[in-house]
Amino acid sequence: MSLKGKVALITGGSRGIGRAITLRLASEGADVIINYFRKRDTAEATAEAARNKGVTAHIIKANLAEAEKIDRMFAEITEKFGRLDILVNNAASGVARSAMELDTDGWDWTLDINARAPLLCAQRAVPLMKNGGAIINISSLGSRLVMPSYTAVGISKAALEALTRYLAIELAPRGIRVNAVSAAAVETEALKLYIADPHLPRPLVTHTPAGRMVQPEDVANAVAFLCSDAADMIRGQIIIVDGGLSLTSLGYSAPDSSEGGKSAVP
């Protein structure tokens, strides 16, 4: 699954799932452009980890809620690389509010970053994908399932999944594959923002047939596959990475790991 010689932009690529994707694509030989929002030190550290894999890594600060900043980011990419082969729309933000508490500021912020920015990035990336390419959008199960205080993010992810389908058809003649990876709750720092109860992850584990929570590397593995030519006939699909969680019914418990039911962490 070599991505050697490819240039990949990973939005929000410095930490959590984004970092895992950045390092996985770097491991496959892709030069990586890491977009970050505010934490330069973290972005530098991820870039250094990517460089240690023998690829070029470049960081760009940009607040994706602003179209002008997205323009500047792509101007820099055009100047430094002149091309792009892979776009991973991973950056996400959002306010944790119920529908009745959600105000217009929170709605705009969340939708601008999670749904509008992937469209704007795709519009600016496509002219740089002269030899075709791949666009991967990172979604979550909250696009279909109802989770506490996840209203704005869930809605934005539903929009992102619809965008995935529209882009996949529109860009197919250009040799650009567009797909999404949708994950269950992934064990990252961001998860803590939505889970006040520190004991809550346990039910997530016991209700997941695979017997463990999704790790950032699980998502990165799916992204790397979708970036490869092996995924050429997968278009506009939402690949769910959840260890089977979304298929289970209420009251399901994963088999005891002593019975050999637990899968290995990647």
Added chain:
Amino acid sequence: MSANPSVEETVKKIVTRIVRKPESEFQRSATFQDFKADSLDVVQILVAVEDTFGIEIQDEDLKSVSNMESFIACIERKISEKK
């Protein structure tokens, strides 16, 4: 130590615009909580301040921030480090 008036005025405009309060309610002793700023407000304030002054404020920098006076001092420190 008195704050740079232009920095303070700019911060006052940014903060009160985002938390939707009249500039007359801005006090150096006020905290973000006093303005009823939620986490999104704080992020938007930081982004606006960084863009306006051409600085980057890291989480480490915010450890010394307890109210508007120390926030302004933090911004002035970052501006002077840039020069």
